Amino acid sequence: MRKPRVLVVDDEEQIRRAVGRALTVRDFDVSEARDGEEAVSVASTAQPNLVVLDLNLPGIDGLEVTRQLRRRSGVPILVLSVREDESDKVAALDLGADDYLTKPFGIEELMARVRALLRRAEGQDGPRPLRYRADGLVIDLGTRRVERAGEEVRLTRTEWSLLEALSEHPGKLLTHRWLLERVWGPGYVGDVDVLRVFISQLRRKLEVDPARPAIIATDPGVGYRWVLQAENDPEAVAT
Amino acid sequence: MGINGRSGPSLVDRGTERLTPLLDRVAIHSPRRRVIGYVVAIAATITLTAILVPVRGDLTPLSKGFGFLVVVVAAAAVGGLGPGIVASVFGFLQFNYFFLPPYDTFIIGRSEYVVVLFVFLGLSILISVLLARASSRADAAESREQELRTLQTLSAELVSAVPGPETYASVLSRLLEVFGFSAGSLWTQDPMTHDLIERVAVGGPSGELSPARDARTDAPPERLPLSVGGRVLGLFLLRRERLPLTPAESRVMRSFCDQFALVLERDRLLLAATEAEAYRQTEEVRKSLLAAVSHDLRSPLAAIKASVTDLLADDTTRTPEQTRDSLASIDGETDRLITLVSNLLDASRIEAGVLKARVHAVDLAEVIPAAVDRVRHRWPELRIRVTVAGDSSIVKADPVFLDRVLSNLLDNAAQACREGDRHDIELESRRSDGSVTVRVIDHGAGVPDATREQLFYPFYQVRERHPRLGTGLGLAIAKGFLSLMDGEIWIEDTPGGGATLAFSLPAVVAVHAS
Numbered sequence: 001m002r003k004p005r006v007l008v009v010d011d012e013e014q015i016r017r018a019v020g021r022a023l024t025v026r027d028f029d030v031s032e033a034r035d036g037e038e039a040v041s042v043a044s045t046a047q048p049n050l051v052v053l054d055l056n057l058p059g060i061d062g063l064e065v066t067r068q069l070r071r072r073s074g075v076p077i078l079v080l081s082v083r084e085d086e087s088d089k090v091a092a093l094d095l096g097a098d099d100y101l102t103k104p105f106g107i108e109e110l111m112a113r114v115r116a117l118l119r120r121a122e123g124q125d126g127p128r129p130l131r132y133r134a135d136g137l138v139i140d141l142g143t144r145r146v147e148r149a150g151e152e153v154r155l156t157r158t159e160w161s162l163l164e165a166l167s168e169h170p171g172k173l174l175t176h177r178w179l180l181e182r183v184w185g186p187g188y189v190g191d192v193d194v195l196r197v198f199i200s201q202l203r204r205k206l207e208v209d210p211a212r213p214a215i216i217a218t219d220p221g222v223g224y225r226w227v228l229q230a231e232n233d234p235e236a237v238a239t
Numbered sequence: 240m241g242i243n244g245r246s247g248p249s250l251v252d253r254g255t256e257r258l259t260p261l262l263d264r265v266a267i268h269s270p271r272r273r274v275i276g277y278v279v280a281i282a283a284t285i286t287l288t289a290i291l292v293p294v295r296g297d298l299t300p301l302s303k304g305f306g307f308l309v310v311v312v313a314a315a316a317v318g319g320l321g322p323g324i325v326a327s328v329f330g331f332l333q334f335n336y337f338f339l340p341p342y343d344t345f346i347i348g349r350s351e352y353v354v355v356l357f358v359f360l361g362l363s364i365l366i367s368v369l370l371a372r373a374s375s376r377a378d379a380a381e382s383r384e385q386e387l388r389t390l391q392t393l394s395a396e397l398v399s400a401v402p403g404p405e406t407y408a409s410v411l412s413r414l415l416e417v418f419g420f421s422a423g424s425l426w427t428q429d430p431m432t433h434d435l436i437e438r439v440a441v442g443g444p445s446g447e448l449s450p451a452r453d454a455r456t457d458a459p460p461e462r463l464p465l466s467v468g469g470r471v472l473g474l475f476l477l478r479r480e481r482l483p484l485t486p487a488e489s490r491v492m493r494s495f496c497d498q499f500a501l502v503l504e505r506d507r508l509l510l511a512a513t514e515a516e517a518y519r520q521t522e523e524v525r526k527s528l529l530a531a532v533s534h535d536l537r538s539p540l541a542a543i544k545a546s547v548t549d550l551l552a553d554d555t556t557r558t559p560e561q562t563r564d565s566l567a568s569i570d571g572e573t574d575r576l577i578t579l580v581s582n583l584l585d586a587s588r589i590e591a592g593v594l595k596a597r598v599h600a601v602d603l604a605e606v607i608p609a610a611v612d613r614v615r616h617r618w619p620e621l622r623i624r625v626t627v628a629g630d631s632s633i634v635k636a637d638p639v640f641l642d643r644v645l646s647n648l649l650d651n652a653a654q655a656c657r658e659g660d661r662h663d664i665e666l667e668s669r670r671s672d673g674s675v676t677v678r679v680i681d682h683g684a685g686v687p688d689a690t691r692e693q694l695f696y697p698f699y700q701v702r703e704r705h706p707r708l709g710t711g712l713g714l715a716i717a718k719g720f721l722s723l724m725d726g727e728i729w730i731e732d733t734p735g736g737g738a739t740l741a742f743s744l745p746a747v748v749a750v751h752a753s
Contacts, residue, residue, distance in 0.1 A: 080539055104544035104545070
């Protein structure tokens with residue numbers, strides 16, 4: 001099996017080299033690009049399995065690169081941003097980027113995200129997770145039943161749709177916009193408060209300690225992430 | 240009505256005040272023309288009689304009557320209704336007495352002459368009335384036109400002028416001239432405190448005319464409030480020494496004041512807009528500066544953090560070479576941070592003015608190699624050639640500042656080289672008159688003429704691929720240090736392409752033992 005190839009896009013040479021080195025010693029093939037144009041062309045020639053993309057690029061920026069990459073493929077995109085680019089980060093995720101890291105970051109953190117993204121990308125053709133089980137909680141998406149300590153938990157229709165939307169993409173960061181559009185429809189895209197209310201209802205019904213959620217994690221200002229491990233996917237690791 | 244000065248300097252209670260007509264009479268004809276009219280009426284009638292009496296037998300009564308009608312027309316045209324009526328009645332009597340047979344008596348011989356006589360009287364009175372009315376209209380129109388012309392002249396000056404006290408002064412003196420006042424001043428109200436402030440004084444020293452009192456005449460001045468939409472902006476004060484304004488003048492004055500108030504308001508808004516724009520620009524520069532500084536600080540930190548956490552992770556094996564490579568990159572990025580942080584500190588200390596140069600004789604031959612070695616260590620691929628002419632090595636400088644200047648110029652040249660392909664830098668020093676000039680010559684992309692001006696400003700950076708504001712502090716700091724040591728810095732073109740940064744410092748007259 002060939003080594004997974006990662007395309008690292010950053011205009012700062014030192015960051016590109018540091019990330020490249022770390023990936024190389026961990027048995028990845030690494031391609032590099034210094035700007036947006038190069039990123040798009042290398043992505044089409046090198047066929048990477050994953051793209052690590054800095055948002056702040058000279059020429060065409062990271063958002064535009066995301067848009068162009070998404071037009072052609074579903075290659076996982078991990079966005080690198082600095083704190084000032086908060087809104088760009090959300091925009092990139094809305095455009096189809098899969099996850100993000102804020103600079104400066106530790107290499108283990110980067111590796112964990114990279115591995116999770118690659119694993120999800122590989123598992124995309126496999127069966128969807130059907131059952132989750134944790135701390136006396138059983139969620140069965142097949143029979144649409146949730147039990148806590150042996151007792152059925154009743155969910156409203158909206159709560160069910162939200163639960164399905166989240167649990168279908170374990171580990172993936174889902175933006176407010178994506179969730180609102182998926183569960184409520186395109187008209188609700190700006191209505192983050194509605195989403196917040198339903199998330200907290202869902203947490204009260206599912207989580208052992210809703211104040212410290214272990215099933216639905218919050219990414220402040222960006223979205224939510226289903227972090228519960230699926231029963232029929234023993235390898236999955238919460239990121 | 241602006242003729243009393245009893246109320247205090249506050250304008251608020253006088254905001255809706257208007258100039259009302261000072262004299263409620265309507266001047267149609269000037270008194271002089273009226274007198275001429277009467278003279279014409281009497282004299283022309285008598286003259287006409289004198290001329291016609293000798294030939295009165297040859298003329299029909301009707302044709303003689305027409306002659307008197309001409310006199311009536313003339314009198315009414317010149318003097319208006321009064322002279323017209325006088326000419327009519329006087330003509331009527333003369334016509335009757337001298338020209339209707341039997342002559343030289345008021346007795347009328349034939350009944351048809353009675354008709355002629357009264358037709359003459361009726362006709363001439365009618366003509367007088369009509370003419371007087373027409374000419375009074377013409378007069379009114381003319382005086383209205385005059386008002387408009389005055390107003391137009393004043394407004395044209397007002398509108399075309401640039402805002403500011405000089406304009407206000409020239410408009411005010413024009414106003415005084417047109418209306419025959421000898422002194423006046425413009426006061427505006429501070430929007431915050433509502434205090435009245437004198438902006439312009441014409442025809443007397445500033446402060447002579449105050450809202451309550453004219454110091455010269457010891458009487459309250461004429462006050463003309465300037466207000467827009469009920470909001471008082473200021474007032475004109477005029478020395479009260481001429482006759483009261485006529486209603487026409489007062490109308491013109493009022494309109495002019497309204498216009499002037501609008502101009503004051505416009506100027507105030509213009510000023511506010513300019514201030515807002517300046518603030519916005521400063522704010523923008525501040526924001527991009529902050530972004531640039533945080534980008535330039537964070538990039539090396541991010542690279543260091545990534546490399547260090549990579550080395551710390553024990554989930555992998557690496558060759559000694561890979562480890563060395565990581566460490567070298569950490570070392571390089573740490574240097575970058577150190578340079579940046581010391582530059583930021585230098586810049587803020589120069590800016591704050593807390594640095595003082597301790598100037599003494601410094602040998603360039605000692606200072607230059609140290610700076611060059613540091614750059615060589617950082618960028619081993621660069622070739623740096625140093626030429627220090629024998630008579631040019633000793634300068635008056637602060638050695639610490641001089642070292643920072645050299646480092647920053649060499650860093651700048653190194654950066655330019657790395658972006659281009661040539662890796663040569665030349666450093667030379669020459670003596671000229673009382674100073675020594677040091678040149679740092681690179682063969683990079685050079686600096687476009689348009690951006691040379693900003694080159695020595697803090698935070699400006701010429702970047703080949705990134706035309707954005709960066710933490711380009713090096714040259715600004717070099718300039719700051721040099722000016723503390725009575726030195727200068729400038730940029731030249733390198734023949735064949737590239738930039739040459741040159742600086743000069745006072746030379747020390749060396750006492751050669753030879």
